[in-house]
Amino acid sequence: MLALALGGFGIGTTEFVTMGLLPDIAAAMKVSEPTAGHAVSAYALGVVVGAPVIAALCARVPRKRLLMALMVAFSLGNAATVIAPSFATLTLARFVSGLPHGAYFGVASLAAASLAPVGQRAKAVAAVMLGLSAANVVGVPSATWLGQHLGWRDAFVVVTVIGIATVAAIARFVPELHGIRLTDPRTELGALRRSQVLLTLLVGAVGFGGMFAVYTYITTTLTDVAGMRLGLVPIVLMLFGLGMVAGNIVGGVLADRGVDRAIFAAMIAMIVILAGFIAAAHNPYTAAVGAFLIGASGAALAPGLQTRLMDVAHDAQTLAAALNHAALNIANAAGAWLGGVVIAAGLGYTAPAAVGAGLAVVGTALFAVTVLIARRPAAKA
Template sequence: MLALALGGFGIGTTEFVTMGLLPDIAGAMDVSEPVAGHVVSAYALGVVVGAPVIAAMAARVDRKKLLIWLMVAFTLGNVATVLAPSFATLTAARFVSGLPHGAYFGVASLAAASLAPVGQRAKAVAAVMLGLSAANVVGVPSATWLGQHLGWRDAFVVVAFIGLATVAAISRYVPHLHGIRLTDPRTELGALRRPQVLLTLLVGAVGFGGMFAVYTYITTTLTDVAGMRVGLVPIVLMLFGLGMVAGNILGGVLADRGVDRAILGGLICMVVILAAFIAAAHNPFTAAAGAFFVGASGAALAPALQTRLMDVAHDAQTLAAALNHAALNIANAAGAWLGGLVIAAGFGYTAPALVGTLLAVAGVLLFTVTLWAARRSA
């Protein structure tokens, strides 16, 4: 489990450290910061493209070998990032780095679930996702500090070494995954014909966007609305990451007791927490506490959504599990975009929390429809 989580730690670090180093990348590449933001979009696009394509085309590949090759590709993408001579090649390198993201988490989640004791599948999935959450507490702050003081490329050197360490750890500690039945591309693509798979993906793409609507603009919210000193912002960001770790662990425990209840309850909690953050954002202490709970509410959903997708996909589990991360990246992009729209319209930096609340409400309604459709088909 730790070997699989190490890959998630590397993926989480490379995904989020780019945001903290955008000014440095923009200055080094002689482009504006909004243009430099295209490297973030390129990575997200790589996730969305790579998740279904790799999961379907590699359906016949032994799952342990596939995990190793995915991390090799991830490492090479980050090496290409370090060596990129121009902004165009850097953008292409970030796209390549994102390609293995969704497929890795999908296969790693299946691997963890197949190795877990009876009744602990969701906890095992949460253990894999824990690497992604831990990256926001340790990996991203450390790599950002390193990139700011030694040069942005050095941050991705660290990520490349994490990738190599993951390849070695998986080779050594993950057994051959005989419990996962190999399929074929046609079978995996059949997941896209299952209404429950598509509805669950839609719940994640919409409901999860609430967390990202707040997180994207959290720094300015803390300084301009809560009146917090800039030097204290990294501490709050670490609290957000700790909230993700706590939520991820709690989400795995609750999902093992009932996946559907865990998703519905998590979405309702997210509605309450995001709505409360609108008021909490005006005080530095309540804003810091709110950041912790926003992170926790979002991360608590991930193991349950991942487990439900594996359950409803039947014989197309790899593609469905991989698509979960494509859906979450769509939530990331949509939440950030909608939050930016209300700020640009002059509604202020608490408006993204209102947008997030509405997205979470939409997630509750969509999941209610999903449960109704499941009962009707049954």
């Protein structure tokens, strides 16, 4: 479990540190901050493309071998980020770095669930996701501090080293995972014919966007709106990560008790917190608390969505589990883009929180429709 979580730690660090270093990347590459946000979107789009393609084409590959190969590709993509000479090549490197993301979390989640005791699958999935959450406590603040003081490229050197360490850890500690049945591309692609799979993915793609709309521009929000010193930003990023850890643990526990109720609870909490952040962002103390709560509500949603997808996918669990992270990164790309749009329109750095609350409302409504459809007698038959 720790070896699998280490991969999540590396992935979480590379995904979120870009947001923390966005002003530095924009200055170094001589582009505006909203334009630099395209690097965030490029990574997210890499996840969206890579998750279904890799999950389907590699359906017959033994799972331990696949996990190692995905982390090798992840390390190479981040190494390319370090040496990127222009913003165009940086954007391409971020896209490549994102390709293994969804497939890794999908396979790792299935591996954890297959090894878990009965009735504790969501907790096992949350344990893997805990690496992603822990990245925002330790990895992202540390890499952000390093990038601000030594140069943004050094942050991605650290991520590359974590990726290499994960390959070694999986090789040494993860069993061969014979309990996960290998399928074939046709079986895996069958998940795309299941309405509950598609609707649950849509909920994640829309509802999760609010967190990313705010977090992508969190550095400038804290310094320009809340009046916080730049040196204190890594501390708030750490609070965001602590919120993700707490939300991830609570979300796993709640999902084992009732998946649908856990998802509803997380979505409603996200609406309230993002709406409140519009006012909270104007004070450094309330902004810090708001960052913690945004991280908690977002992370609480992930175990429930992941577990629900594995339940409704039946024999196409690998693709469904991987597509969950594709959906979340569609939310990442859309949230970053929409946040940039309202900022570029002159609405200020609190406007992304309003956009995020709206996305969470739409996501909650979509999930209500999804649950109602699932309960129809025809759907059950």
